[in-house]
Amino acid sequence: MKQLYYDVKKCLGCRSCEIACAVAHSESKELLKALKEEIKSLPRKQVLFSKNNNYPVSCRNCKEPKCVQACMAVALRYDVKLGIVEHDQKRCVGCWMCVMSCPYGAIRPNIKTKAPLRCDKCIDKDEPSCLKACPTKAIIWQEEKVEKI
């Protein structure tokens, strides 16, 4: 299962990944058009600065997701095959239990659409859109590291 990793020493905090993410999840999939869409597409990733480093923060699609456990509407579900937490907008009521339960603070509420903003690994594409957008190759898309016990 592929996962996103970040080389924080390389991250400049330019936020190109945020823009690419927002565009990839927009209606039009084009930057200029996306800016004019009525409901603005928001990035599912956010670069936060702390202790001299930039950290792109986004949903990790945890294998034992706290958000899925906390979801009172069964709008979040872990898909073992795809290795992602899937979100069903039809069932979601925007109660924000997922925001509260995420131990990484990686889920942000989109108040307008009443949907949680979470990384879906651009599952409908070959690879996540943020990857290509990063000018310093700080974003790494690779097979998951399995911790040796």
Added chain:
Amino acid sequence: MKEYLIIGNSAAGIAAIESIRALDASSRITVISDEDYPAYCRCLISYYLAGDVKEDAILYRPESFYKENNVELLINKKVSRVDPKKNRVICEDKSQFNYDSLLIATGAHPRLPEIKGIKKKGVFLLRTIKDAKDIQDQLLINPAVCVIGGGLVGLRAAYALKKRKIDVKVVIKSKQVLSQMLDEKGAGIVQKRLEVNGVDMYMGQDVVEIIGEGDIRAVKLDSGRAFECSLIVVGRGVEPNIDVAKDTEIKIDKGICVDNRMQTSVANVFSAGDVCESFDLTLGRPSMNTLWAIAVEQGEVAGANMAGVGTVYGGSLAMNTTDFFGLPVLSLGKHNVTGDDRDCEELSVIDDKRSLYKKVILKDNRVVGSVLIGDIKSGGVLLRLIREKLDVSGFKDRLLQEDFGYPDILDMVTDREQMYIG
């Protein structure tokens, strides 16, 4: 083969089933429910009433769940008592069930205040799907609604009805809304949001009489005022359904007492969810913390221990989150500093124009509570700080900043960070 018996078919009961089945595929599991519905998302009933979700989206598990998990579900059956000495459960219809391992996940029921006329036709509670449907049936005649209670259930009911363009007045005994969740400042912002959206609030007043012969006509308040209404929804908090364990060896305080394995004072009897009283991380003593997500966690731990795999529950705390007309609200742990905790430190930011209010309460440089309104995205990280009791003295000034987040705490947390290299 073991005989598992679960009383209650909601968050905790279902989590326990899944937890048991992951460890024990073959033993018998029987679930007894006093409702006439398969497991559903109880917290969605106000959204159902609002018309935000349809009935088919309210089921918590597909109808095939019980068959697939080889679970016998008995609905419309009310347990009258547990006999732990004989490992037996006795139902109101006199049927009896034996068990090797029992889970009491009976939940809670709404409190009915002592008000003259409270038993009248037209007074509704909002706890079950049946309650929501009963209220819904009345909406055809375009009622004027009085909600009694300014807690989460009362306000969600008011919000739901207002969304359906129904005239709603809320009578709140306390001087603030959501007094179990918010401080005065935060409550003021929520109240304002509801008021500008057309929900009328009667603060610091209580209903003393429900007037009307046959149909409800009006309510009378202790302030001497009265107003017309034809339907009443009561949201005055809940009480745990402890009756099944009363006068038995199972220890009860406010709720059914459990240890960190969700085991009661009787070795093969467990309890989880709204009915149990578990260790509260922020209070340092047992407390009742009723929340869907907590019930799921507890049910999962109870199930594993029932199946003989020792699992420890980290403890609960008061927490909740919701949204009123686009205003997100989140509360964790302690939300008020009272006279007893003089050693607590409060940090807050407020921006009335943006309906933004964020507060953290610290004790010995550890976060013990928080109220977030308008901007709740740091709620998950703050919850982690509370749970892991991390020392925040090095970055106190960061806690309420807009860009505060996981990177600020990643070198302190207990699990090893793998996503970030370098």
